[in-house]
Amino acid sequence: MRRIVSVIIMGILIFTLFKILTASESILNSVNFSLNVFKNNVFPSLFPFFVLANILIKCGIPEFMGCLFKGVMNKFFKIKGICAFIFFMSIISGNPANAKYTRELYLDGKINKYEATKILCFTCFSNPLFILGTVSILFLNNKEAGLLILLCHYLGNVIIGFGMRRYHPSKKENARFSLKKAVNEMHLKRISNKEGFGQIITSSIISSIDTLLLILGVITMCLVLTTITFDNLNLNSVFRSVLNGFVEMTQGLKYISLEAIPLKLKCVLTVMILSFGGLSVHMQIMGILNDTDIKYLPFLCARICHAIISSVLMFVLFDFWFDIGV
DSSP, rough: OHHHHHHHHEEEHHHHHHHHHHHHHHHHHHHHHHHHHHHIIIIHHHHHHHHHHHHHTTTTTEEEEEEHHHHHHHHHHHHHHHHHHHHHHHHOOOOTTTHHHHHHHHTSSSSOHHHHHHHHHHHOOOOOOOOIIIIIIIIOOOHHHHHHHHHHHHHHHHHHHTTTTTTOOOOOOOOOHHHHHHHHHHHHHHOOOOHHHHHHHHHHHHHHHHHHHHHHHHHHHHHHHHHHHHHHOOOHHHHHHHHHHHSSSSHHHHHHHHHHSSSHHHHHHHHHHHHOOHHHHHHHHEEEEEEESSHHHHHHHHHHHHHHHHHHHOOOOOOHHHTOOO
16 A cells, blocks of 8 residues: 555656646746745745744743733633734734744743644734735725725634633633733843844844745745646636635635636635635645644644634625625
8 A cells, every 4th residue: 555655656746747847837937926926925024023023032022921911811712821922923924923933932831732732723814914915905906805804814713712712721820910020021031041132133034034935935836736737627717716725825816816706705715715824824834833743633623614714704794894885
């Protein structure tokens, strides 16, 4: 059986190499598209947050936020207060940044593998600038639709987090609010770090560049494989666009926006793909977490549930949203 699997893998690789050599124009177009996505969307939106997050972690900001938000995090999600750092940073920076923040706190010993698995499941937010800029303005040409997509996408994640409250709940912390204690915790973490500030900045930049190059490689590989696969399949245009989105999110969303289908269906499909993340995002997150024992299966199940929940919310709220003229 294992020999058969090896033969199948070898056959797929040889076929892929053959298609790269014989369909070089379409492959080059895919590679150029991935470089443009990386240059125009991924790098500008993620690099500053990656560097800043690394610096903040080493300066004790997670401890500071953990003290301030432990009551909220424990009450709503039954998880440590320090996970508030991952939650709020992921909202403003988007995926796969949540995996990087989770990995850093896990390797630092601040959260255990169950808490890491849990927070990873409901912090897979798409970058708000990507939704409100690229998706709503450039793709759909409808700002109101972009706002509703953002609402349904984010609300779906919160519902996932609330639904996972009973998944290995963290030990309850003292929820009393104390700004003085939060500042003290932050200070103790900062002075315990033996690196100089220059070293912190340098290591943060190097770590961020390494992660971003991994993301670029995954995006490029997924786009090349998608091109090779779909060039050899005769599929309906809409179905092909949706499958594209479930492999590489940005390309699929662009194709969906060009389809001659109602705006409501476009929005439902868009928020579904954004919430699932696409195979590319999943592989990026797996690559970032490769040196940990954080579980992937709960994350996959959460993304499937998130895609269903957010698309149902979109379907229910769409007519009401545009009727009231938001």
